[in-house]
Amino acid sequence: MTTKIARYLFGVENALTISNRTIGGQHWYAAVDICNLLGIENHSQAVHRARTTDNLGLDGSEWRKETIFNGGSRRRMLLVNDNGMLKLILQGTSNIAQEVQERARGTPVSLIPATWMPRTVVD
Numbered sequence: 001m002t003t004k005i006a007r008y009l010f011g012v013e014n015a016l017t018i019s020n021r022t023i024g025g026q027h028w029y030a031a032v033d034i035c036n037l038l039g040i041e042n043h044s045q046a047v048h049r050a051r052t053t054d055n056l057g058l059d060g061s062e063w064r065k066e067t068i069f070n071g072g073s074r075r076r077m078l079l080v081n082d083n084g085m086l087k088l089i090l091q092g093t094s095n096i097a098q099e100v101q102e103r104a105r106g107t108p109v110s111l112i113p114a115t116w117m118p119r120t121v122v123d
Helices: 004-010 031-038 043-048 082-091 095-105
Strands: 020-023 026-030 063-070 073-080
Touching: 004 082, 004 095, 020 063, 026 031, 026 082, 031 043, 031 073, 031 082, 031 095, 043 073, 043 082, 073 082, 082 095
Parallel strands: none
Antiparallel strands: 020 026, 026 073, 063 073
């Protein structure tokens, strides 16, 4: 199972390589899979490193660790939500990452996850 936004950003074949889960109605993606596609060598560092100069560090609501059961085995995985995925994409510097960044900048409104939309301030 892939999400529309992952298929759009990474292409269908690449999106199929990203492990994902829906937890509490929210999409969560394996950080290691996203980082592998983007050429980011250390997925844990990409998620946890503070990035004060560019605000691309993930906050606690954008990542989580989950035990994933797969084929009778289980493993702990570092997952990121839609916002976390976008921040990882913007951290990438490889040619592939730059291509995905261009697609992210031109994402049609119909594909934009609600978590990417700015919150409206109500008086």
